[in-house]
Amino acid sequence: xxxxxxxxxxxxxxxxxxxxxxxxxxxxxxxxxxxxxxxxxxxxxxxxxxxxxxxxxxxxxxxxxxxxxxxxxxxxxxxxxxxxxxxxxxxxxxxxxxxxxxxxxxxxxxxxxxxxxxxxxxxxxxxxxxxxxxxxxxxxxxxxxxxxxxxxxxxxxxxxxxxxxxxxxxxxxxxxxxxxxxxxxxxxxxxxxxxxxxxxxxxxxxxxxxxxxxxxxxxxxxxxxxxxx
Amino acid sequence: xxxxxxxxxxxxxxxxxxxxxxxxxxxxxxxxxxxxxxxxxxxxxxxxxxxxxxxxxxxxxxxxxxxxxxxxxxxxxxxxxxxxxxxxxxxxxxxxxxxxxxxxxxxxxxxxxxxxxxxxxxxxxxxxxxxxxxxxxxxxxxxxxxxxxxxxxxxxxxxxxxxxxxxxxxxxxxxxxxxx
Numbered sequence: 469x470x471x472x473x474x475x476x477x478x479x480x481x482x483x484x485x486x487x488x489x490x491x492x493x494x495x496x497x498x499x500x501x502x503x504x505x506x507x508x509x510x511x512x513x514x515x516x517x518x519x520x521x522x523x524x525x526x527x528x529x530x531x532x533x534x535x536x537x538x539x540x541x542x543x544x545x546x547x548x549x550x551x552x553x554x555x556x557x558x559x560x561x562x563x564x565x566x567x568x569x570x571x572x573x574x575x576x577x578x579x580x581x582x583x584x585x586x587x588x589x590x591x592x593x594x595x596x597x598x599x600x601x602x603x604x605x606x607x608x609x610x611x612x613x614x615x616x617x618x619x620x621x622x623x624x625x626x627x628x629x630x631x632x633x634x635x636x637x638x639x640x641x642x643x644x645x646x647x648x649x650x651x652x653x654x655x656x657x658x659x660x661x662x663x664x665x666x667x668x669x670x671x672x673x674x675x676x677x678x679x680x681x682x683x684x685x686x687x688x689x690x691x692x693x694x695x696x697x
Numbered sequence: 698x699x700x701x702x703x704x705x706x707x708x709x710x711x712x713x714x715x716x717x718x719x720x721x722x723x724x725x726x727x728x729x730x731x732x733x734x735x736x737x738x739x740x741x742x743x744x745x746x747x748x749x750x751x752x753x754x755x756x757x758x759x760x761x762x763x764x765x766x767x768x769x770x771x772x773x774x775x776x777x778x779x780x781x782x783x784x785x786x787x788x789x790x791x792x793x794x795x796x797x798x799x800x801x802x803x804x805x806x807x808x809x810x811x812x813x814x815x816x817x818x819x820x821x822x823x824x825x826x827x828x829x830x831x832x833x834x835x836x837x838x839x840x841x842x843x844x845x846x847x848x849x850x851x852x853x854x855x856x857x858x859x860x861x862x863x864x865x866x867x868x869x870x871x872x873x874x875x876x877x
Contacts, residue, residue, distance in 0.1 A: 531775045538777070561747030567721040568776065575777040614722065622777060645729040650722070653782065657844065684727060695843065 518545040526557040542576035548585035559611040574619025614650040621654035628661035709840045714760040716788040723784045726839035738830035746825035770855040770862040771806030780849040783842040808862040
């Protein structure tokens with residue numbers, strides 16, 4: 469409990485430092501729950517839980533509130549479970565603009581540490597699932613890989629080289645068309661921030677070779693290469 | 698900005714007027730391992746019109762390129778980064794009629810020029826599957842407003858016009874100036 473209170477205090481102090489809490493009505497509305505108890509620490513504990521904020525971000529927040537919440541969630545999330553939660557919300561039909569909201573949130577993280585852990589988890593699950601005939605499981609994993617790749621490519625606070633490296637790992641996580649093309653899209657996005665685009669071109673070039681059996685992926689990669697010229 | 702640099706509706710295979718359905722990714726329209734159109738339509742429809750408890754789905758009505766640009770600025774508002782691919786499907790009004798889908802106007806976004814062109818439509822899973830099948834039979838392809846080639850230019854143009862869905866520094870957008 470002490471740890472939670474300390475953490476929440478640090479969140480609140482940090483917000484005050486940014487002079488946001490006092491000035492932005494929408495912000496405080498976004499992060500503060502309706503008081504139900506006179507116990508302040510209980511209320512603040514609720515406030516500080518990144519997973520609660522993720523839920524709020526997807527289910528209750530306006531666009532303005534989402535923009536503000538992104539930065540706090542990205543700073544406060546400490547476990548890769550938060551990334552998995554974001555991926556899960558990002559594919560839900562009942563969440564408004566779920567996919568884009570998820571990508572925008574993932575783009576705010578300033579290191580790839582949690583992404584890397586989420587990648588390892590998904591990679592292990594993918595190997596377990598293997599050639600499963602359960603279409604729902606396959607598609608769920610596909611969605612996760614796809615959104616993770618897109619989110620990493622947009623993580624503007626992380627160097628392009630590091631993003632490139634992790635996308636390279638993700639490219640080996642699944643052989644599905646949706647994931648391969650998501651990797652290609654991610655590489656095109658990252659290319660914008662690379663000093664030397666040639667490694668990206670070489671990587672995408674692999675998908676245009678005869679080793680790639682899916683014509684749709686080959687064409688997609690070819691078009692991506694043309695866009696990079 | 699030289700307006701001739703901006704993409705036309707023809708560039709996106711749009712046969713206006715009609716509706717635009719934004720989709721998460723181009724390839725959701727083109728799932729793998731399906732040997733017939735009906736099963737492909739079923740799988741694609743579940744991603745193009747993700748099932749939700751109210752069966753409500755967003756559409757934009759577009760007649761002109763200017764309206765398309767306004768829609769792009771609304772869809773890009775608050776994005777990180779702002780210049781992103783916007784993938785979409787073009788839907789003919791007759792295709793909606795033939796599946797008994799009736800869009801209802803629901804204003805959306807900060808762009809004064811196009812907010813009234815946003816619609817919500819009740820589309821249940823059966824209707825969405827039928828609609829996707831009709832569109833696939835017509836050879837419809839998903840389109841992409843590309844982040845670097847199109848979206849960036851469109852947003853620059855909209856910002857110059859003072860569009861309220863962009864991060865413009867202009868107090869009034871061109872729509873307001875004309876109406877003044």
